[in-house]
Amino acid sequence: MMPKLEIEPGSSAVYHTGDWRTRQPRYQDKWPPCSQVCPASEDIQAWLALAAEQQWQAAWRKLTDRNPFPATMGRICYHACESACNRKHLDSAVNIHAMERYLGDMAIARGWQHKPYCDQPQAQRVAIIGAGPAGLSCAFQLARHGYAVTIFDAGVAPGGTLHSGIPDYRLPKAILASEIDAILALGIELRLNSRVGDVVNEAALRDEFDAVFVAIGTQQPRHYPHADHSNHSLMSGLEFLHRLNRGEPVALPKQVAVIGGGNTAIDVARCARRLGAEATVICAHDPHGSHHRELGTEMPASLQEVVEAEAEGVQLIYRAGVRRLVRSGEHLSGIEIAHVDQLHDRHGNFNPVLFDGTEEFVAAGLAIFAIGQETDWQGLAQLSQASEKEGVWIGGDAAGKSKLAATAVGSGYQAAMSIMASLKGESFRYGEHKKSKVTFRDMQLHYYPKQTRCEGEMSEQRLEGFNEVVKGLVDDDAVYEAKRCLSCGVCFECDNCWHFCPDAAVIKKTGAYEIDYDYCKGCGICAQECPCGHIDMEALK
Amino acid sequence: MDNRDPFRHNVLTSGHRACSGCGEAMAARMVSDLVGPEAIYVNATGCLQVFSTHNQQSAWQAPWLHSVFANAAAVASGVEAALRAKGKHTPVVVQAGDGGTFDIGLQCLSGMIERGHDVLFVCYDNEAYMNTGVQRSSSTPHAVRTSTSPPGQFSQGKHEIKKDVISIIAAHQMPYAATATIAYFPDLKAKVEKAMRIKGPRFLQVLSPCPLGWAHDSGLSVTVSRLAVETGLFPLVELEHGELTGVMRIAEQKPVEAYLRPQGRFKHLFGSKAGSVELRHLQALADARIRRYGLLDADTQWTTESAMQSERHGRGGYAGEQA
Numbered sequence: 001m002m003p004k005l006e007i008e009p010g011s012s013a014v015y016h017t018g019d020w021r022t023r024q025p026r027y028q029d030k031w032p033p034c035s036q037v038c039p040a041s042e043d044i045q046a047w048l049a050l051a052a053e054q055q056w057q058a059a060w061r062k063l064t065d066r067n068p069f070p071a072t073m074g075r076i077c078y079h080a081c082e083s084a085c086n087r088k089h090l091d092s093a094v095n096i097h098a099m100e101r102y103l104g105d106m107a108i109a110r111g112w113q114h115k116p117y118c119d120q121p122q123a124q125r126v127a128i129i130g131a132g133p134a135g136l137s138c139a140f141q142l143a144r145h146g147y148a149v150t151i152f153d154a155g156v157a158p159g160g161t162l163h164s165g166i167p168d169y170r171l172p173k174a175i176l177a178s179e180i181d182a183i184l185a186l187g188i189e190l191r192l193n194s195r196v197g198d199v200v201n202e203a204a205l206r207d208e209f210d211a212v213f214v215a216i217g218t219q220q221p222r223h224y225p226h227a228d229h230s231n232h233s234l235m236s237g238l239e240f241l242h243r244l245n246r247g248e249p250v251a252l253p254k255q256v257a258v259i260g261g262g263n264t265a266i267d268v269a270r271c272a273r274r275l276g277a278e279a280t281v282i283c284a285h286d287p288h289g290s291h292h293r294e295l296g297t298e299m300p301a302s303l304q305e306v307v308e309a310e311a312e313g314v315q316l317i318y319r320a321g322v323r324r325l326v327r328s329g330e331h332l333s334g335i336e337i338a339h340v341d342q343l344h345d346r347h348g349n350f351n352p353v354l355f356d357g358t359e360e361f362v363a364a365g366l367a368i369f370a371i372g373q374e375t376d377w378q379g380l381a382q383l384s385q386a387s388e389k390e391g392v393w394i395g396g397d398a399a400g401k402s403k404l405a406a407t408a409v410g411s412g413y414q415a416a417m418s419i420m421a422s423l424k425g426e427s428f429r430y431g432e433h434k435k436s437k438v439t440f441r442d443m444q445l446h447y448y449p450k451q452t453r454c455e456g457e458m459s460e461q462r463l464e465g466f467n468e469v470v471k472g473l474v475d476d477d478a479v480y481e482a483k484r485c486l487s488c489g490v491c492f493e494c495d496n497c498w499h500f501c502p503d504a505a506v507i508k509k510t511g512a513y514e515i516d517y518d519y520c521k522g523c524g525i526c527a528q529e530c531p532c533g534h535i536d537m538e539a540l541k
Numbered sequence: 542m543d544n545r546d547p548f549r550h551n552v553l554t555s556g557h558r559a560c561s562g563c564g565e566a567m568a569a570r571m572v573s574d575l576v577g578p579e580a581i582y583v584n585a586t587g588c589l590q591v592f593s594t595h596n597q598q599s600a601w602q603a604p605w606l607h608s609v610f611a612n613a614a615a616v617a618s619g620v621e622a623a624l625r626a627k628g629k630h631t632p633v634v635v636q637a638g639d640g641g642t643f644d645i646g647l648q649c650l651s652g653m654i655e656r657g658h659d660v661l662f663v664c665y666d667n668e669a670y671m672n673t674g675v676q677r678s679s680s681t682p683h684a685v686r687t688s689t690s691p692p693g694q695f696s697q698g699k700h701e702i703k704k705d706v707i708s709i710i711a712a713h714q715m716p717y718a719a720t721a722t723i724a725y726f727p728d729l730k731a732k733v734e735k736a737m738r739i740k741g742p743r744f745l746q747v748l749s750p751c752p753l754g755w756a757h758d759s760g761l762s763v764t765v766s767r768l769a770v771e772t773g774l775f776p777l778v779e780l781e782h783g784e785l786t787g788v789m790r791i792a793e794q795k796p797v798e799a800y801l802r803p804q805g806r807f808k809h810l811f812g813s814k815a816g817s818v819e820l821r822h823l824q825a826l827a828d829a830r831i832r833r834y835g836l837l838d839a840d841t842q843w844t845t846e847s848a849m850q851s852e853r854h855g856r857g858g859y860a861g862e863q864a
Contacts, residue, residue, distance in 0.1 A: 012556035012593070012600035013543045020561060052853065447851040483853070494851035498548075499726045500763050502566040504555045508548040516545065519555035523562030523752070524760025531851045537760075 013519075017503060021522030023537045025497075025515055030438040030489025030533065034081035034096060039407035040067040040137075044081055044096055045490050051099060051482035057112060059482075060103045064114065067409050068140045068183050069133065069162075071108055071175045074101025075470070076166055077406045078263075078302040086488050089440040092453045094484045095473070101456075102478045108178040114144065114186055122146045124423050127209035129153075129196045129383075132160020133405045134215035134396025136183050137412025138419070143186040145420055150209070151188060154195035156246075158184075160217050161397075162405060164242045165264065167271050168466035173245075197379020206382075206391065211419045214383050215396040215412065218403070222372040224259070224322070225350060233332035234325075237268045237370025244271055252277040253365025257335050259322060260370035261285040262300040262403075268368050269314040273463055280315040280362050282322065284340045284352075300403075308469065312462055321352045323359055325367060334363040393419060438489035442533035445486075447494070454481045491534045497526035542602060549859050550578050550602065557600035558592040562759025564749035564766060565589055565665040568723050569636060572663055572747065574859045575733040578603040580632040581620055585613035585641030588672040588751075589665060611645045613637050614653035614662060621658045632737065635662040639680035640670050642746075643706050654713045654742040661736050661743045667751040668703070675754040679704040682774070683826065684819040685806050687754070692809040697819045702826065707746055711780040716741040719779040719787075722748040724767035725848040728777060728789060735779075748775050756805020768800035771845050773827035776834045790839045791831065792846035797824045 034044040042063060050059035063070050074097050085093035106112075126142050128135045131153035139149045157163050158180050162171065184190055194200050206212060221236035237260065243250050256272045258265045261283035269279035285300070310316060321340030326333050339358035345351040375398045377384045386392035395411040397403055421428035454477040456470045473481060491513070498506045498513055505520040506513050515526075527535040543554045552573035559566035569589055573582065582605045584590045590607050593600040608616045617635040624631050635653075637646050642664035650662060669687050670676040677687040682703040686692050690699040710718045717739045721729040729747065736743040750766050752759040769775035772795045779787035798820065801807040810816035810823075831837055 009597045009599055011543065011554070011602075012558075012595070012598040013554055015556040015558075015595075015598055017556060017558070049853075446846075447849055449846065449850045487853075492851075492853045494853070496851065499571065500567060500723070502559060502563045502570070502762075503557070504546070504549075504551045504553070504570060507546050510547075516555065521561040523762070524758070525562055525567075525763055528760040529763050 016518045017521050018505075018516075018518045021520060021540065023522045023524065023539050024517065024520060025522070025524070025526050025535050026538055027491065027513065027515070027534055028436065028489075028536050029491075030436050032438060032488035032490065033084035033086055034094075034488075036437060037080040037084045038410075039080070039404055040073070040410040040413065042066045042081075045485060045487055047103070048094070048096070048099060048482045048485040049487065049490075049492065051103065052479065052485065054479060056103065056106055060107045060112060061115075063100065063103055064107075066413060067406070068114065068137060069104070069179050069405075069409060070100045071104025072162060072171060072179055073406055073409070074098065074104050075171050075175070075468075076162075078304075078404065086438075086440040086443060086445075087484060087486050090445045090448055090486070091450045094486075095453050095455065095481050098454070098456050098473045099478060099481055102473050104179065105175075105472055107182075108175065112182075114140070114182055116144045116146065116186060118146045120146055121148065122423075124148075124210040125150070125208070126211045126213065126419060127152065127205050128213045128215060129205075129380075130160060130215040130217055130396065130398075131155070131158035131180075131190060131192075132215060132217045132396060132408060133162055134217070134398075134408035134412040134415070135160070135213065136180060137409040138213050138215065138395065138416045139188050139412075140183045140186065141413055141416030142419065143183075143188050145416075147420070147423075149188045151190045152194045152196050152200055152205075153190070153192050154198075156192060158190055158192070161219075164245050165238065165267075167241065167244065167267050169270070169274070169462070169469050170267070172468055195379070196383075202380055202383050206386075210391065210423060212383065212386075212392045213412075213415050213419065214380070214392065214394045214398060215408070215415075216375060216380070217397045217408075218373040218375050220374045220376040221369070222374055224369045224371060231330075231332075233327075233330075233366055235366065235368050237264045237368050238373055240268055240368055241271070250275065254278060255280070255364045256366045256368060257282060257362050257364035258368045258370060259335075260372075262370060262372070263302060263305055264373075265370035266301045266305045266309050266314075268370050270309050270312055271466075272368075273312050273314055274466055278313075278315070280317060280364065281309075282317050282320050282335065282337055282362065284319065284321055284343050286318040308458075317360075317362070320360075321354050323354055326361065332365055332367060334361050335367060336361055388418065388422065391422075436489075438533045443486065443488065444529060444531045447496070447531035448486060451480070451484050453484070487532045489533050492532060494531055496529045496531065497535060500525050500529050549574055552576075552578050552582075552601065552603045553593060554600050554602055556598065558595045559588070560751075560753050560759070562752040562762045563588075563592075564723055564751060564762040565638070565667055566592070567762065568665050568729075568747045568749045569593075571723065571726065571729055572636075572733055572745070573603065573634070575730055576632060576634055576661070576737060580604075580634050581624075582606075583608075583613050583617040583620060583633065583635045585635070585637035585646055586610035586672075587638035587641050587665075588667070589636055589638065591672055610641055612649050613641055613646055614649040614660070617660045617662075618649075618653045618656065618658045621660050625659075633658075633660045635660060637662070637664055638670075638672070639664060639666045639668060640678050642666070643679045643704050647709075650710075651713065654710065654715045654744070657741055659740050659742070661745065664706070664744070664746045665749045666746050667749045667754060669751070669754050671751045671754040680706070682823075684810060684823060686809055687806070697815050698806075698809065707744075707778065707780065710744045711783050713742075714783045716743060717779070717781055718744040718746075720746045720748070720775065720777050722766040722770060722775060722777065723750075724763050724770065725777070725789070725845075728843070728848045732779065754806065756808070757803045761803055765800065765803060767845075767849075768795060768803075771795045772797045772800045773831040773836055774800060774823070776830050776836055778834055785834065787843070788834050788836055788839045788841065789848060790841050790844040791836045792844040794831065794837060797827050
């Protein structure tokens with residue numbers, strides 16, 4: 001029999017070292033830079049994480065929560081997400097747009113259908129004017145929440161500019177049609193050839209429906225101020241693309257000049273090359289100076305499109321403006337251009353300053369102007385002035401400055417949320433952007449291996465038709481690419497905080513960690529060694 | 542018994558009195574969780590012994606004993622011999638600081654190895670006598686400020702260089718001796734698991750930063766220990782029967798200044814002429830160690846980069862994981 005000790009030994013766990021601390025760690029989900037800049041507010045990190053685990057359908061569902069056009073956007077979006085990606089500070093950005101396309105193509109191939117959020121139909125009815133990306137995105141969200149939605153469109157096919165303004169080599173029509181069909185399958189009524197303000201009366205529309213979303217885009221080409229557009233040797237870029245996309249034959253002269261620096265101009269030039277013409281783009285901007293001191297804005301076209309266009313033999317003349325159109329009789333023989341120093345005066349009016357003595361002649365039998373487009377409000381006088389309080393929302397390109405399809409999708413989502421809140425009598429707040437940001441400085445990039453980025457292949461024989469130029473990722477590459485995501489600001493369970501806590505104050509639970517504040521001494525190692533910047537140290541008062 | 546964590550035993554549990562950010566507490570918890578709670582732990586005097594068994598409150602959730610500073614290896618030899626006599630295979634682990642290994646405990650350690658006891662000896666090397674107020678030890682590197690090697694008019698900190706204890710141990714022609722540090726858990730795990738598979742005396746030197754004695758921010762313990770490896774000042778090596786059998790290759794060598802800057806114990810070296818000489822000396826020491834072990838051109842995939850890679854859902858857990 002052992003003699004009893006005077007003082008019984010006990011566990012140190014009865015002593016709470018937590019009261020030593022002057023600062024404390026806290027797990028904090030942050031908003032990665034990709035999502036922050038995504039016009040459609042996609043939770044990119046979340047769907048890439050699901051894709052990394054090959055939960056393809058779950059990844060597609062997460063993605064389509066915000067954007068029902070992954071196959072489309074994966075092809076045509078200018079992926080601001082990739083410019084913002086923190087991975088570029090380690091090697092190169094995650095190929096997010098190729099992943100988006102991969103998921104979208106997979107959904108089409110496997111016939112995945114969208115699921116409604118609720119089976120209970122709502123009593124109210126919503127009218128949407130315009131079956132473009134904004135209108136369809138809004139309709140998609142409303143229909144998933146059980147609202148009866150009717151879309152009115154003036155055109156013969158849904159899709160808006162996605163259908164009429166984007167050439168086949170960037171977006172095959174069948175891909176777009178599949179994604180639109182999947183949206184309409186939620187029970188959305190689509191009325192084509194029904195121009196509101198013409199076939200349908202705007203006042204009758206407001207009587208019949210509880211809310212109206214106007215997403216008519218910008219279908220009116222902006223005219224060049226000093227040119228006579230009735231002349232047959234002038235055309236607008238929009239009209240050219242519409243005719244091509246409708247399948248109408250377009251006869252081109254040997255040489256075509258395209259005026260403009262946006263994506264429409266580049267699209268027009270690339271289409272003209274495919275039709276056998278020589279194409280020259282006359283552009284006031286310069287793609288290599290990202291921000292022009294004199295011109296004030298970046299070249300609107302995406303650099304990738306410009307590079308692809310150059311590879312296809314499109315000639316680009318930068319920092320040039322039109323001095324005059326040179327005619328021989330009725331026909332255009334070319335354009336006299338000059339170095340442009342300024343496009344707009346300080347009041348914002350179009351007033352180019354061209355430098356004398358820098359003139360050049362560009363031979364062309366057809367001049368296509370792609371210098372922007374405007375909203376056509378004809379017959380919509382009432383709706384254009386109405387406010388959200390009166391049950392009218394305006395979104396997409398018709399509402400703002402940005403001309404990106406993804407912005408339209410995001411605008412449609414926000415309008416849907418706002419409309420639903422209004423119909424329920426609630427106030428609407430758009431909350432996500434309140435989450436804190438995470439930059440590469442908040443992260444420990446040395447915990448990530450360097451991995452080169454996978455690109456989709458470029459097809460050969462590009463100029464022989466309107467077949468798609470960029471191919472998608474192959475299966476193995478898709479998993480690899482999804483795994484390249486750094487998961488900025490969102491825990492990916494690397495165990496670092498758990499391994500490195502000197503006080504065993506980080507408890508690992510299935511799928512999460514917990515800090516035991518009874519023992520945490522606030523040393524800060526977990527926050528310092530967290531690869532993705534998920535842990536913040538807060539000062540204690 | 543504390544079993545808050547379903548994925549880990551926590552052999553060294555919470556409530557111990559180590560300073561905030563203690564590298565030794567982290568290292569001891571990692572090693573003991575990798576060895577498991579079935580082992581018998583013998584502790585030399587030092588920080589670990591003091592902070593883990595304060596006021597009769599033990600942080601150890603495994604059999605643990607402490608005798609005096611010098612004789613931990615001798616005590617463990619006795620424990621192992623007794624277990625052997627009783628026909629038991631319980632693992633025996635000695636834990637000591639650099640004082641209890643490099644200086645005061647060296648004779649008993651040498652004897653234990655020479656007699657071939659089946660014991661794992663782990664040295665948590667924090668490069669000074671931290672427990673008693675940061676006095677220099679034979680492990681303290683060159684030019685470090687300690688309370689007994691203060692820099693001033695005639696001195697730039699400790700004059701002597703760090704004792705190369707791993708070579709002394711390896712010279713015993715013993716089965717397994719290795720160096721490790723807290724920054725590379727997968728490496729530490731591989732070495733502990735390898736040591737536990739080997740019979741006979743085994744030795745592990747684990748560099749364990751001390752925020753108080755090294756005078757760096759408590760959150761930087763792991764970062765500093767990683768920089769010790771990346772600069773070449775603390776090579777990660779494995780020696781079997783006296784032969785070098787493995788190194789962690791340095792993927793990208795960092796200048797020693799990256800390691801020295803965050804630490805107050807090297808602060809006096811910056812901004813003086815005499816200090817800049819010592820900076821060059823320390824860089825030369827790092828370069829010499831890199832050359833000696835071939836740390837830049839070793840033929841191995843195990844590098845400071847590959848041992849760092851984070852993986853979704855963890856980089857491997859502990860032996861005897863419950864879930």
